[in-house]
Amino acid sequence: MGWRLTWLWCVLAAHLVQANDACVRIRQNSLAFCSMVDYAAVLDVAIDPTGSIADAEAKTHYDSVDQILLRFGCSTTYSMYTCSDCRDAYKYWVCAAKFQKCGGIAHNITATCPPWNPRNAINDTASSTCDLVTRARMCVSLCEDVVRKCPFVLQFQCPDVDTPYFSRNIATCNKLDRVAHPEAPELPWPGSFSDKV
16 A cells, blocks of 8 residues: 555656646635645646645545544554644645745756656656746655654655755745744754754
8 A cells, every 4th residue: 555655645746747837826825725835836727727626636635644644543652743743744745746836946946847757756866857837846854754754654755865856955945834943943944854953
């Protein structure tokens, strides 16, 4: 079952490029589930001009993980974190994956890129050449937060190098509204926890 979930997350992060992709301003609290999104996001404006479909898809993926956590037995603490911590971390990750942020500096973004191949996702490099709609890469720390806070039963994995979809550059990567380190608020939210902790 774990390989299926890992594949699902790879598909989520790929956010297959559509011909009608455009940057659409999403206001904070305008979405029912991903209410923390507050920036211009890449959306297929022909079928989802407001982001409500992507928001519903993010909620569906979240609910699937929630069902696994309920079966796992969240009444017991599996580490220093709880299933509540896992749910929060996963929500940020899935929303960042579904609502890729527009913009960025040329060498720190991806654009209308080919679909992400789950078999070589970990080995992809950031040198992919793409054009048209530019996307700020997701902060690897959002993914690492899921790994740290969720039970191993999810078998969640993150790349250990920058890829066309993930970045450690805190100045340009998409961290949603997280600005402080969750366990050390005096520190800025890192591009990668491995670099800062």
